[in-house]
Amino acid sequence: MYTISQARRLGKYFLIIDNMFVVIGFYVVFPLISIYFVEQLGWGAFLVGFALGLRQFIQQGLGIFSGAFADKLGAKPMIVSGLFMRTLGFIIMSIANTPILLCLSCVLSALGGTLFDPPRTALVIKLVRPWELGRFYSVLMLEDSMCAIIGIVLGTWLLQYNFKLVCFTGAIVFFIAGVFNAWRLPAYKISSSHDSLLEGIKKVLNNQRFIIYVFTLTGYYILSAQVMLMLPIRIHEVSGQLSYIKWMYIIEAILSLLLIVPITWWSEKYFKLETRLMVGLITIIISLFPIGLVKNLHTLLILISMFYIGSIIAEPARETLGALLTDYKARSSYIGFSKLSLALGGTVGYSGSGWLYDIGKEQNFTQLPWIVLSIIGLITLLGLYFQFKYYSFQSSLNNKNNKKRKL
Template sequence: MPIPSQARKTGKTILLVDNLFIVLGFYVVFPLVSTHFVSQIGWSALFVGFALGFRQFVQQGFGLIGGAIADRFGAKPMIITGMLLRAVGFASMALALEPWILLLSCLLSALGGLLFDPPRMGLAIKFTRPHERGQFISLLMIQDNAGAVIGALIGGWLIDYDFQLVCWLGAVVFFSCALFNMIYLPPYHIALGKAPIINGMKMVLQDKKFTSYVWSLTGYYILWVQVMLMLPLTVAKVSGSPSYVKWMYAIQAVISLTLLYPLARWSEKRFRLDQRLKFGLLLMTLGFIIIAFVSELYLLFILIALFYFGAIIAEPARETLSTMLANPKAKGSYMGFSRLGLALGGFIGYTGAGWLYDIAFDIDLPKLPWFVLTAIGIITLLYLQYLFRDKPPIKREIMNKIN
């Protein structure tokens, strides 16, 4: 049954408000995890990278299960439960004086995201028509960047006092988000009908076009997750203080708030989605190879700006492709599976980069992680070129499939 226009408008408003605070709460805490436990506490970058990658892998790698559960039982209970788990995870991180407590807090945070992330993206599909979906996703990403910089600025200010304050604030934000959804989010179902959980999972796994696209993004995410590991560590090292990390996210916010939406609107009329994704990834890769040779803070920030510029070109195209390819009979399952590339890329990116960071320090070769990351970016570009070879314009092809 079609959703009335007013219900769509209300639903999109709820998602926008909810999304802003989810992103803010996350970025208050996680950009500072690596700098706190590696630079301030003295734990190995390999272990901290493993903990971050473990969270990423659990949340995204099992997203198919979370999405299938949401297809069966509805979005609201999954979103509320997930946000409460994320709040508990952040509270336990405030008490992480031993490595196992950090792992536990990352696990709780991951389980929370596993439950609330796929149904939220399923609702984004439910509330938007195909022709407006790309624009709405661009708005969500603008919010992502605004929330990221606000959260990072608050976290960067609080960490000068106590990392525990950072974690407790993140917990309060997610607890408040759970209350907001409990009060305002109607009990929407995101799938067409209530098929058994296994049916939605089978539907995704049999969709070869969708699964091939998802697996292709592993390399892209290996680069992307460095905003939580290598880039903050490099900024802290070059500047001499972890508090400078907040300016990295300020750059991200300025670029996104001023350029993301108009650039997405302009490019979607002129280029295929896969072309936008590949060009954005190319700029991200170029930024990384040059960072290897930079030791001045202002030059580092310029290259980080280049990385983010590539990201705002690639991200709307990547997410729009995922939503356009999703079968409406199992939106949650599709959105859950779409995170598998992030699961693998995040785990490899965090753990592998942390391992390379430690090795580079031991052998006095600081450029090593950046060389490897650049090679991964180039390989991913070549694979995406192969995947979309001799294809008609992706946007037109998907629209025909939907209609």
């Protein structure tokens, strides 16, 4: 029988291994969707952006319901079934030669994600002590960057031969992840409450601070969505070479390796979580604004580097701020609801920026989407500023540091 500290330690190792499979499987496929369908097949960016946005909206928008089920059923059945469903989505994507098939594959991938994502995130909050969350999130971010390189390099290499190989490889990785979870994931109970599904949802809806914070982040996710759509397209436009897309992820991995741990640990000592999130967002806004004007690949990669540095500063703080407002009696319900901002941000970020890209291309005004994205970023920054002005999250962290959580 494991002690509580041993169970926490083993659980964290499992989360890191499981995260490796999920991130590699995701990045083998999704960053190349816009390149394959827009740049190679000549589909409209709005159409492809709509499919990606549909995937994001369904996956994150239904998160509160899948989270409520996970609170009642436990993490394992939700995670395993979700991983196998995404496997099926990637298989269908391999034969997608019409918009309907592409949308169907994205819907299945989304349903898989909405099953496995909230309970996986809730397990992090369950197994990691509140005062360790920021550092653990930084470790996961570092792993995400390294695994993203593996995924994108593998995906771009396979794309030279056939997009079907790309999709089948992603499907195999998610299938392995499903088998791994079915074999090794303990039957954790995420919630310590025996309330009904609706009670878990009600707990979330009664937390006004949490709801305001979640919806304020919609603009942040609109900007983040460009990693999957506009940034790869822009690199291909400037360089003319498909192979250069992988440099986005190589740069991200190098920056993460060098900066995530020192920036996170140093900023924890001297800056509040709120300040770190806003400084990261400011950096992202500054990096995005001139991208449409850039004609030189090196300058473009410098701006993308700034974008990643902003994410490195903001992401651990954003994750920790959200975790501080969750109730351990309904962890997955909270995590599921928090995905609504990602759903809205992804939907608008993908379809909206794709639509603006098509308009800008027709009018020979490539800067259009980047101007609009910068304005959205500024509005989000103001929303966070006024929210943080009236409520300090740091006090919540201090309170939770002294509170014992049940495993």
